[in-house]
Amino acid sequence: MTGIGTIVKKELADHFSSYRFIILFALIAMVSLITTYMVGIGLREELGSVAKPKFVFLMLFTSTGPLFSLVQFVGFFGPLIGLILGFDAVNRERSSGTLSKLASQPIYRDSIINGKFLSGVVTIAIMLISILLVVSGLGLTLIGVVPGVEEVWRIFIYLIISIFYISFWLGISILFSILFRGIATSALATLAMWIFFSFFISMVASVIANSLIPLDRTTREDPEMVMRHVRVQRIISLISPMQLYNDSTAIIIDPTRKTTRSFVLMGPLEEHLSERFRRPLALSQSIYIVLPHIISLIAITFICFGVSYAVFMRQEIRST
Amino acid sequence: MNQKAIIETHNLTKTYDNQIAVDDLTFSIEEGEIFGFLGPNGSGKTTTLLMLLGLTEPTKGWARVSGFDPTKEAIKVKKIVGYIPESIGFYDDMDAIENLLFIARLNNIPDSVSTPKIEEALESVGIKDEAEKKVGAYSRGMRQRLGMAEIHLKEPRIAFLDEPTLGLDPEGTIRIIDYIQSLSRDKNITILLSSHDLKQVQKISDRIGIMINGRMIAVGPIEELAKEKLGVDDKEISLDDVYMKFFQEGSL
Numbered sequence: 001m002t003g004i005g006t007i008v009k010k011e012l013a014d015h016f017s018s019y020r021f022i023i024l025f026a027l028i029a030m031v032s033l034i035t036t037y038m039v040g041i042g043l044r045e046e047l048g049s050v051a052k053p054k055f056v057f058l059m060l061f062t063s064t065g066p067l068f069s070l071v072q073f074v075g076f077f078g079p080l081i082g083l084i085l086g087f088d089a090v091n092r093e094r095s096s097g098t099l100s101k102l103a104s105q106p107i108y109r110d111s112i113i114n115g116k117f118l119s120g121v122v123t124i125a126i127m128l129i130s131i132l133l134v135v136s137g138l139g140l141t142l143i144g145v146v147p148g149v150e151e152v153w154r155i156f157i158y159l160i161i162s163i164f165y166i167s168f169w170l171g172i173s174i175l176f177s178i179l180f181r182g183i184a185t186s187a188l189a190t191l192a193m194w195i196f197f198s199f200f201i202s203m204v205a206s207v208i209a210n211s212l213i214p215l216d217r218t219t220r221e222d223p224e225m226v227m228r229h230v231r232v233q234r235i236i237s238l239i240s241p242m243q244l245y246n247d248s249t250a251i252i253i254d255p256t257r258k259t260t261r262s263f264v265l266m267g268p269l270e271e272h273l274s275e276r277f278r279r280p281l282a283l284s285q286s287i288y289i290v291l292p293h294i295i296s297l298i299a300i301t302f303i304c305f306g307v308s309y310a311v312f313m314r315q316e317i318r319s320t
Numbered sequence: 321m322n323q324k325a326i327i328e329t330h331n332l333t334k335t336y337d338n339q340i341a342v343d344d345l346t347f348s349i350e351e352g353e354i355f356g357f358l359g360p361n362g363s364g365k366t367t368t369l370l371m372l373l374g375l376t377e378p379t380k381g382w383a384r385v386s387g388f389d390p391t392k393e394a395i396k397v398k399k400i401v402g403y404i405p406e407s408i409g410f411y412d413d414m415d416a417i418e419n420l421l422f423i424a425r426l427n428n429i430p431d432s433v434s435t436p437k438i439e440e441a442l443e444s445v446g447i448k449d450e451a452e453k454k455v456g457a458y459s460r461g462m463r464q465r466l467g468m469a470e471i472h473l474k475e476p477r478i479a480f481l482d483e484p485t486l487g488l489d490p491e492g493t494i495r496i497i498d499y500i501q502s503l504s505r506d507k508n509i510t511i512l513l514s515s516h517d518l519k520q521v522q523k524i525s526d527r528i529g530i531m532i533n534g535r536m537i538a539v540g541p542i543e544e545l546a547k548e549k550l551g552v553d554d555k556e557i558s559l560d561d562v563y564m565k566f567f568q569e570g571s572l
Binding site for chain 2: 003006007010014093096097098099100101102103104105106107108316317318
């Protein structure tokens with residue numbers, strides 16, 4: 001892996017000194033702090049006179065403030081971090097003639113792509129860790145509750161899932177920066193991808209579910225048909241990394257949630273059990289529920305990087 | 321294999337889809353030589369350089385650079401070769417020292433060794449006073465000189481220079497050409513110089529090779545080629561005449 005360390009160091013220096021990173025970090029930190037502050041104040045007022053629930057610290061992340069919760073915010077806007085870090089990673093080097101210079105140095109060609117991806121992941125990790133630490137610190141001050149060991153573990157797992165989720169988008173943007181020579185084209189392609197998976201996937205899922213299992217006046221009355229319709233819709237929605245992320249983090253960060261499925265799919269027995277066992281789930285059980293989601297998220301991140309790697313290694317490197 | 325040859329190719333061929341970029345190229349370059357690599361745009365010069373560097377694989381044939389196979393031993397080749405591409409690239413938001421320091425680190429040169437060497441390199445190419453300026457503010461001539469400083473820093477055994485004088489004013493061209501000559505003379509660096517500036521190539525080259533449509537149609541000292549093609553034995557012969565004669569015949 002000759003040269004990868006040098007490339008990672010240079011890329012990290014580039015990321016941390018770039019205006020785009022500073023602006024994005026400031027924006028995300030600001031929104032996170034405002035959201036946490038609003039949620040923290042709300043929690044303090046609501047729980048002031050009653051005994052605090054067991055996982056009150058995690059409520060900082062899951063409770064919706066005036067607009068959204070911190071978890072929802074990262075799920076929705078987190079991809080922008082990955083996209084902005086990678087959309088011009090390779091094509092900018094190509095257009096400025098530095099790619100052939102790098103490749104002509106005594107380093108393996110894959111050090112370039114590995115270095116770029118690794119530095120992006122490190123940047124994402126540093127960004128998320130610092131935001132979570134600041135948010136936790138503010139939360140501690142506002143609600144005056146020290147998180148328990150399990151809560152810390154849940155936040156840690158949430159952090160790991162978030163790093164993989166944003167790294168998936170970093171991989172997508174690096175892939176587009178390899179495929180498209182124009183920086184504007186790769187930026188547009190990555191944005192289009194993000195918009196599709198964030199806004200339109202639910203519409204697409206609904207259209208496909210309607211065409212496969214149409215719900216008309218008669219079938220709407222049949223619970224079996226309704227459940228099949230919703231199941232198809234959910235399966236299609238799970239193509240979206242955002243859906244995978246939202247499902248897995250919702251269960252990990254909120255111990256009282258026992259299923260990723262929506263209420264309509266809950267059978268009578270499940271509903272009955274859910275009513276009987278009001279206690280929150282143990283961490284291992286929460287992980288067990290969303291393990292397929294987490295594995296899928298990690299797998300698509302690696303697949304995406306693998307495709308970028310293969311395309312980059314096969315591409316011709318020329319200065320002109 | 322030729323004992324003296326530092327670069328050698330045998331039936332080297334590169335095709336893209338069905339288009340032949342380099343066709344059955346067989347030639348060699350001796351150590352310490354300045355070899356002028358001539359040919360019109362698209363004749364296969366840059367593709368040949370890329371194959372010699374291991375940046376693209378030949379479709380057929382083989383190449384050896386200082387005895388190493390660029391396809392299988394690319395790292396070893398890149399350790400001893402300095403390459404200045406046609407469109408010379410530097411990081412615009414870094415100054416000259418930072419750019420060279422980055423290159424030195426990629427070449428595993430410790431900072432304690434590279435720092436004084438960078439100063440020396442910038443001095444030798446005459447841009448020491450501009451060393452702390454961002455490279456984005458450099459003129460083309462200054463960028464080319466920075467490229468030469470990179471060669472000075474790396475001290476390779478072989479330098480591939482692809483159009484190093486392209487777009488330079490006459491003074492800048494003379495400065496670069498003199499510097500290339502000094503690299504060969506003082507440091508015994510073998511130079512493979514690809515250029516359209518025939519006058520300058522004639523001034524410093526020991527031998528030339530002319531490539532047309534992917535084929536090397538002539539290799540040798542300019543005087544020998546002039547005698548062969550123009551039938552003249554004149555030391556004052558112009559390379560332009562020799563090149564045009566070969567070009568006309570090769571294009572047919």
